[in-house]
Amino acid sequence: MRPRLDPEGLFDLRYAAFLETVSHLRVRLHRYCARMTGSALDGEDVMQEALFEAYRKIELLDDTLALRPWLFRIAHNRCIDFIRGRRARQRAEAGYAGDDIVLPVEPAGQGAGRAIEQLVVHLPPKERACVLLKDVFDHSLEEIAELVGSTTGGVKSALNRGRAKLAALPAQPVAIPAHDPELARLLGRYVELFNARDWDGVRALTSADARLRVSDCYNGLLSDSPYFVEYERAELPWRMRQGAIGAEIVLVVDRLYGDVWRPAHLVRVHAAGGVIDRIADYYACPWILEMVFEDG
Structure with a gap:
């Protein structure tokens, strides 16, 4: 991008x-x-x-x-x-x-x-x-x-x-709340369509006024952005999958380096009423993954 x-x-x-x-x-x-x-x-x-x-x-x-x-x-x-x-x-x-x-x-x-x-x-x-x-x-x-x-x-x-x-502070770990199964199912479908490059299908999962934030690049309506075009023409092969940071479900974008798939960046998706209304893509923020790996 x-x-x-x-x-x-x-x-x-x-x-x-x-x-x-x-x-x-x-x-x-x-x-x-x-x-x-x-x-x-x-x-x-x-x-x-x-x-x-x-x-x-x-x-x-x-x-x-x-x-x-x-x-x-x-x-x-x-x-x-x-x-x-x-x-x-x-x-x-x-x-x-x-x-x-x-x-x-x-x-x-x-x-x-x-x-x-x-x-x-x-x-x-x-x-x-x-x-x-x-x-x-x-x-x-x-x-x-x-x-x-x-x-x-x-x-x-x-x-x-x-x-x-x-x-x-006590030594025992803090309990992590269970993931939202409805959100997990919605994101599972989102990942499936995204990996199939079915952009019309992805759009059907989002609200008409869904917001998109791509750090350092864009903050506005998803419908006004070149978001899917940028993924379509990405130089390195990529795939998306579900992951988690603590109690939060996130999407992980992997890139293919040689023969090895490696996590490249994270995407956060918010849904309300069964549709996606906000997407935040952190492709330009490598320090986030570095911190997650440190804490993991």
């Missing part, structure tokens, strides 16, 4: 130039957003929104050296909005009610960062952010305070609370 210019959508040449400028930060931004939201795919969606917000406000940034903290601050705020929107904050905070006094806890030992990344989803948003930014991304207390809208003292307290809660 190649970027398509859409005057009614989000992406254009100037945005592509902006993405090139911030390319060295994108993997770190995605990792932060993914750990804050608890999902590699949600993290990518939030990061894309944050980058577009930054693009629209780039003229407000006087000092280019401040680009990294500025982008992290925008991404952080988007993550907080996301968490509040799905009521994750209330659930997390309810699980730790009455934890008002917490003794100082030392930072995790070297090499524990990966374990911390996967556990911070159990923390309330502020503590989650402070632990991530300090113990995983190695930001200073001053940088964290500015980013989360607090003081260095407030950050220290949040770090102590967060570290103590992580240390007290």
